[in-house]
Amino acid sequence: MSVYSKYADHILINLLKEDDQLAYTEIFKRYSKLLLQHAYKMLGSRDEAHDIVQEVFLSIWNKRQELIITGSLSSYLYKAAKNRILNHIAHEKVVSRYADSISSFIENDYVLADSNLREKELESIIAKEIALLPEKMREVFLLRKVEELSYDEIALQLNITDKTAKQQVYNSLKILREKLKNLMHVFLM
Incomplete structure (x- = not known):
């Protein structure tokens, strides 16, 4: 058990701002499982939940010097995870709508082309029968x-x-x- 496990969150944040990797590791140990459960409940996918949690912690590390946390660290992390989850869901909906739109266009275009082809074939057959x-x-x-x-x-x-x-x-x-x-x-x- 490391000495960092005894530190309060605000001390870990201050150490993190000074590039202390062990402080970062302790924050990860404390909150990653909880955030993972939270993300999994919202997304229903372990892989997506893992990705979200990794993004949250990567962002904290990359922005450690500018990090401003006004409330508790746990609420900050939950909010960061929630925002990433909502962005992910919104992105998935946009991608899904785009895919549906393309699929619909391709399908309708094919149906239209197929319909036009059938119409021409039918006209030809009718013309032959009339003849x-x-x-x-x-x-x-x-x-x-x-x-x-x-x-x-x-x-x-x-x-x-x-x-x-x-x-x-x-x-x-x-x-x-x-x-x-x-x-x-x-x-x-």
Whole structure:
């Protein structure tokens, strides 16, 4: 047992300010386990708690000449540990938000790219299926769905009745729905 273990905290602080390593060692022995328990309770990680306590004591050593402790050494150490823990937690939240943001961006960008690709593929398949429709049916369908003509306008242009135009569009939609029904399940997933 060293003589330093008998010194009061304020004497150890004064010796520490004079670069006394044994005073520093005694302060570490006195408070490191308590600070470690405190940090562990707040962080839930032994490794992070050890890091925080090491940072607190390293900071005390590095700033030993300017060290100003107005209250007790224990409350100063607890406050220093608490501040480092809060900074650590805030930093973790920022890092987590940043990682989530990047992850979300990458995911959404991929989904958008994937969605655009699927849309182009689907348009291509639909165009091929429309091209396979019988000629008159295809012509009526394109006038109605692409050029957006009314049934009366189609009937007038093709010299057919509006009822025939409606029936041709109905028949073409029925054929396309049947052919594309199975493909839609793949594209909607």
